[in-house]
Amino acid sequence: MDTIIDIVNTRDPFEKEFHQAVKEVAESVKPVLDKNPEYRHAGIVERMIEPERVIQFRVPWVDDQGVVRVNRGFRIQMNSAIGPYKGGLRLHPSVNLSILKFLAFEQVFKNALTTLPMGGGKGGSDFDPSGKSDNEVMRFCQSFMCELFRHLGPDTDVPAGDIGVGAREIGYLFGMYKKLRNEFASVLTGKSLNWGGSLIRPEATGYGVVFFAAEMLAVKNDTLKDKVCLVSGSGNVAQYTVEKLNQMGAKVVTLSDTSGYIYDERGIDKDKLQYVMYLKNVKRGRIKEYVQKYPEAVYMARDAGESHNPCCNHKADCAFPSATQNEINAQDAQNLINNGVSLVCEGANMPTTPEGIDVFLDNDVLYAPGKAANAGGVAVSGLEMSQNAMRIKWTANEVEDRLKGIMKSIHATCLSTAEEYGTLGNYVNGANIAGFVKVADAMMDQGIV
Secondary structure, eight states: OHHHHHHHHHHSTTOHHHHHHHHHHHHHHHHHHHHOHHHHHTTHHHHHTSOSEEEEEEEEEEOTTSOEEEEEEEEEEEEOSSSSEEEEEEEOTTOOHHHHHHHHHHHHHHHHHTTSSOEEEEEEESOOOTTOOHHHHHHHHHHHHHHHGGGOBTTTEEEEEOTTOOHHHHHHHHHHHHHHHTSOOSOOSSOOGGGTOOTTTTTHHHHHHHHHHHHHHHHTTOOSTTOEEEEOOOSHHHHHHHHHHHHTTOEEEEEEETTEEEEOTTOOOHHHHHHHHIIIIISOOOGGGHHHHOTTSEEEEOOTTOSSOGGGOSOOSEEEOOSOTTOBOHHHHHHHHHTTOOEEEOOSSSOBOHHHHHHHHHTTOEEEOHHHHTTHHHHHHHHHHHHHHHTOOOOHHHHHHHHHHHHHHHHHHHHHHHHHTTOTTOHHHHHHHHHHHHHHHHHHHHOOO
16 A cells, blocks of 8 residues: 555645545555455556546636636546546635545545445635625636536536535526536536425535434444534534534534634524524624624634644534544644543544544544545435436435435444454444445446546
């Protein structure tokens, strides 16, 4: 596996996030390759770490002052062995090839774990929708789709939302796709309900994370009831993680954004969460405004010079990192443990550094990696595709029941696979190995392509 890491480092020397994602999977699947030498002979890992296609393009658009702006657009079509490429579009200033390749690589295994026929991809732009008017966002999305549309299709590539891409952006993107192709096809998921969207899709990732955590605790004959929980982020995933935790009797005391975080010892209950949803989804404000509405809470501004994340340094039972990659380092992981956290369930993609993961595993923390725990979002995207194909709409209860069943199945698969390979309770190995084997077997069946 050292050879694989050397290949990635040599070919892509500045893509540190991608290196991190590949190394984590490579370390997990070494026993699989030892047991199945035919994978090595067929160059499965070498092929799996190289995207099938990388698309990069310019996105010119005009702001409200009439000034021409230019952003970069990307789509990484990573692996289609088990189905059409599936994965979100991210609009954020940090977007670059390294981040999108790591996300696409993770997506391959995540999608495989859902049991649905979906390959892995990811895309987006360094465009920042925050502070932009609706018209500016629309003009950007229309320009972005003017190039991306030629690479999409219901049996080719079906993007969804991610950071910076919600119902508004999906609507603008789909409208331009429909105009360009003159067809109403299932090429984007996360659509509004009245034109092809699925019930529970906005909630799916957050709900799925909580369902996965409940399964982890059930193995220990425990539940989420009365658990004090730390949630980072304040976007879609964090919001619906809080909602489902509240419904299951837990108490959430933190939320955050790039400006800082709030700590509410009394708990972010249903009414407070509704305000957060208004603040972030409608007003598009900052989390610090929460304390103006609820002065009993405390707001701490983010200090870019700090070597740790203070949001992790509060007494709690469970943590749900739901903001962005690498938000929890080794010091943060130790702070969580020192403050009583015994379960960490990732809502974001790769929010814990390798050193942080080692701290969790060395201290027997119940730790669920994002590729398993946050697979609920893409799972319901897959269910949205199924509903579109059949021209039907399932009820909210039907979709939530299917989501719960999928998360239960992912949990069982991770647990049994980890045990099969001699690492009982290691959800990282379980998720990586189970996803890898499914994709590898499909690639073996389809030959050297």
